[in-house]
Amino acid sequence: MSARIYQRPKNAMQSGKALLDQWTLEFTPSEAKKPDPLMGWAGSGDMQQQVILRFPTSDEAKAYADKYGIEAAIHATPPRRLKIQAYADNFR
Template sequence: MKARIFQKPKNAMQSGRAGTHRWILEFAPAEARKPDPLMGWAGSGDTRRQIRLSFASRDEAMAYAERYGISAEIIDTPPRALKIQAYADNFR
């Protein structure tokens, strides 16, 4: 069983950062999606793909993965790069 542990990114459509402090454990897909013969919707028999576990810290997520024998890849959050600019800089 493979999974990835990452920190939820900020929503690009909003300025707030609510919920970005949580760590998510998400399982890797076990099989490829295929179109349903009747409706044509993409789907698979992999039910673990629907599971997203949320943890308060990275250590809690790692401990959960170790406890249940899940090989987890940890994806660190990239550092925030702020571009500080004054409104007057638009006219220089």
């Protein structure tokens, strides 16, 4: 059983920054999704895909994974780069 630990990126469509400081532990899928023969919806028998755990820090998420024997890889959040420009730059 393996998982990944990451921090949610900011949504580009909204300016809010709620829940961005939380770290998420998400299990990697163990089997591929396949279409349901009756409805055609994609699904699988892997119930671990539905489990998403949130932690205040990456250290707590890693400690949880170590405690329960989960192989977890921490994906660091890339630094945000802001392009600072004046409104007048739109008319150059």
